[in-house]
Amino acid sequence: MITNITLNTNALEQGLDKLWNKLHGTDEHDNLDYWEWVQGVALYGVIKAYEETGQTRYAAFLQQWTADNAHQLRNGSVNWVAPANALLSVYQETRDPELLKQCREVADWCVHGAQRTTNGGFAHVWGPGAGGLEDYKNQLWIDTLFMAGIYMLRFGLFEQNRACTEEALHQFDIHVDCQFDPASGLYSHGYHCLEEKRLGEHWGRGNGWAAVSVIELLNLMNGQPYSTDKYEQVFKQQMESAYGLRMKDGLLRTLLDVEESYPETSGSALFAYAALKGHRLGILDKKYREWGAQIAMEILNNHLADDGTVLHVSGGTDCQDAAGYLRVPYAPRPYSTGVVMMLFSEALAYHN
16 A cells, blocks of 8 residues: 655646746647647646635636637537536626526536437547548547537536436446456546447556546536445546556556556546545545555656646547557647646645
């Protein structure tokens, strides 16, 4: 068991400053003025930084991004739901009726417009003209819980939109039932609904998306008239499995249960966020607090460049065979900035 890991709050705040500066980078790969999941994850990191630190610079950033980019809102892919979290957060601050209209548009697409697989799950399609395989219309991907599920829960509960809330829970049920493997305690990357088989491997970042999505669900649904026992049980089992697969420095591999696969920072950060928040909410025991703190300090000290680039993050990843995952190169993108912002913000919230 990991013991006596100290969260250095000054260092974590300095780490957040580095990540903050990275969001203002000029490299084309850092461009946030686009409506895609990559930007949506980065924005969710800013949302968490604002929620947990209260610093007005984050609120101002979200308001400026929304003013500059809300017109780019588009529907047609579960991945395109993620940036709407920024619109919702800004609306909660400003009560701008135009933003509420757009938030409702996204929620309505989720409830009524999203393409479904044969079992009613959200198909992992990329939208008209956005590329992707034709067969994606038959596939579930675990990413969807983070990219669309969290927004649906946040908006549904905020506006008391029962249809949106219950559709979100329905999607969580479908993805958990199809992709969670009780034998390993881990999720498969995908699921083919026509062939009724899991796709891909126990991908680290994908499992991290699931872990964060479920702990966000447990937090948001606390006190609501819905049972969350199933989600808590699955969350605990997944976290126990991942804990047993950690490396000496606390990090996880890009394929969680394949020893020759490389260490991967973004998936590790997602699990660390889930571990710290799970313990803060009283769901997980102390060893997870220690593990989450270990990962946070490991990333801060050894995987964060001076310019705010998060190092050792895998690039975009499709469902494939094990060898294919190992060929995916490190390629830092704004989503890596977002997930580490989430982690450092949660670490500060935990400490405070």
